[in-house]
Amino acid sequence: MKKTSWISKLTSTIATGTAAFMLFAGFASAHVTVSPSVAQTSAWQTYTIKIPSEKELPTTKITMKVPEGVAFKQYQPLAGWKITTEKNDSNEVTSITWEIDGDNEGILAGQFQQFNFVAQNPKAEAEIAWDAFQYYSDGSIVEWTGQPSDANPHSITTISEDPAAAGNAAAGGGHANDGHDSAGTEGATGDNAATDDSKANDDTTLGDALNDTVTGEPNNTDTDPGTLKLQQATLIVSILALILSFLGIALATRRKKR
Incomplete structure (x- = not known):
């Protein structure tokens, strides 16, 4: 006994x-993130904000504040989501909101969603913070506005003049430059290659950024290996x-x- x-x-x-x-x-690694984490000064950049669901409730709305010094230009429309922006007295976009529309239930438990937008980076080197607010169906809000060591940190992008740093960002989903990678074209070496690539980044246009935009689908759950492994575990x-x-x-x- x-x-x-x-x-x-x-x-x-x-x-x-x-x-x-x-x-x-x-809940592990369930943070709202904006990528790339490193980008070129003054460049027209394609950014992606990724929102995972960390509760057993659907996420129905996300609001992201545009960091000071960043010029928001365009967003990519996505079926099932209503997208709105707020502007200041100078007609500059200060925040963007994605909210469920029609029959869309939102981002369900075990899912994540990605939204793409284009913005022009600051001219000077800086670390820009993306404050985001995640709304759930029960009315609760998770504020992703803390420091990196906090429970709900905001995502940070380092704006750099270093072409190599910008090249790393491009490899992770940043802007394109008509076939020229910021880290140098294939076979190019030495200071001359770095100088040419630096100029190419300065001349990046809105068209270049838009050409790199990834077509999104509502409630995409099958394209992130890390998320799938976490769900299986x-x-x-x-x-x-x-x-x-x-x-x-x-x-x-x-x-x-x-």
Whole structure:
């Protein structure tokens, strides 16, 4: 009887711990992010904001503030989402909002959504912060406005004059320059190549940025390997927790009968 009681307690403890781990796994790395994280000064840049769902409720609206010094130009329309902007007295866009439209249920649990827009970067080097506000169907709001060490950090993009840094951003989804990578064209070496690429970045146009825009689909859940692995791990842990819970209940029932 003591043995059964010990096993029951152990099983219950494991089940509780597993459930806690499952909850943690569901929230791990679930941050609103804006990419690229490094971009060229003065360039017309294609940006992508990625919104994951971190609750068991659908996300129905997202508002993003445009950082000071960034000139918002255009957004990419997306079926199922109504997109609006706010402007100041100088007719500059200060924020953009994506809100569900029609039959769209929003970003459901285990899903994420990406939105694309074009903006012109500041002329001087800087770190720009993208404050975002995520609205859920129950009216709750998650404010992604904290520092990198906070629980809800805002995403940061480093604006740099270094063509190599801008090239790294382009490789991660930044702007194109008519076939010229900011890190240097294939086969180009030395200071002359760096100088040519720097000039190419300065001459980046709105057309160049728009040519690099990725066509989005509502509630895209299958294109991020990291998200898929997280979902699979969460499912496995959830099943394990369920099995252990039933085992604990069975052992407890058996003990009572004795």
